[in-house]
Amino acid sequence: MSQLDLLWEYQTADTEADMLALSIKQSPKRQKLLKLRDYIKDQQDGLRTIESEIMAMLDRMDALKDAISLAEDQLKLLQKRVQEEPPTDSQEIAEFISEADRLTATLADFDQEVRHVRKSASDRDRRQRDAKLRAIKSKEEFDELRVEYDLEYKEKSQLLEQLRKKAEEKKQGIDPAYLAKYTAIKEHCTPPMAKLVDGQCGGCNMSFPSSVLHKIRAGQQIECETCGRLILG
Numbered sequence: 220m221s222q223l224d225l226l227w228e229y230q231t232a233d234t235e236a237d238m239l240a241l242s243i244k245q246s247p248k249r250q251k252l253l254k255l256r257d258y259i260k261d262q263q264d265g266l267r268t269i270e271s272e273i274m275a276m277l278d279r280m281d282a283l284k285d286a287i288s289l290a291e292d293q294l295k296l297l298q299k300r301v302q303e304e305p306p307t308d309s310q311e312i313a314e315f316i317s318e319a320d321r322l323t324a325t326l327a328d329f330d331q332e333v334r335h336v337r338k339s340a341s342d343r344d345r346r347q348r349d350a351k352l353r354a355i356k357s358k359e360e361f362d363e364l365r366v367e368y369d370l371e372y373k374e375k376s377q378l379l380e381q382l383r384k385k386a387e388e389k390k391q392g393i394d395p396a397y398l399a400k401y402t403a404i405k406e407h408c409t410p411p412m413a414k415l416v417d418g419q420c421g422g423c424n425m426s427f428p429s430s431v432l433h434k435i436r437a438g439q440q441i442e443c444e445t446c447g448r449l450i451l452g
């Protein structure tokens with residue numbers, strides 16, 4: 220068997236192993252696992268955002284409670300002053316009324332904000348619950364699929380190991396220079412060898428001039444000028 224024939228046999232085994240490696244990489248289970256992983260990560264990011272929003276709301280509620288109790292104290296103080304020292308002229312009455320109105324309006328604003336914050340907080344609580352449920356469900360799905368995938372991966376990896384070994388054995392008797400050439404071509408063109416088909420390159424269908432055909436048939440090492448493959452005559 221010529222060097223090129225041996226190299227061709229090696230290529231057959233090498234390609235078979237490569238195809239399996241590709242199918243492992245492109246396994247639908249693996250793709251789905253990657254998608255689920257990204258989805259779970261998004262859910263976790265969303266949950267973190269909601270949590271920090273809820274914390275900010277709790278802080279705001281505390282500040283509002285303090286502000287409300289301060290305004291209530293001021294209003295009580297004002298009422299006490301009115302009872303103890305009733306205003307004597309219309310100017311003083313007007314001032315008391317205006318101060319009481321201001322405090323009442325402030326309290327009404329705070330009250331409105333408290334209601335608004337409560338509503339937003341309960342919205343976020345609900346969103347947080349939903350997101351947690353979704354995350355748990357996705358994690359369960361992920362774990363189940365992971366078990367299936369691990370099994371599939373183990374089986375295919377064992378098979379791949381056998382195929383790689385078989386390909387390695389096919390290297391026996393091949394001149395290292397040919398193998399180096401094969402590897403170099405494989406960098407940019409797979410598979411790196413093509414058969415001669417009706418005077419054309421079996422890889423890219425380019426026709427060879429008769430002088431080149433002659434060399435190919437004589438078993439010389441010829442590479443296709445178009446695709447770069449090594450041609451087996």
Ligand SMILES: [Zn+2]
Binds near residue numbers: 421443446447448
């Ligand atoms: Zn070609």
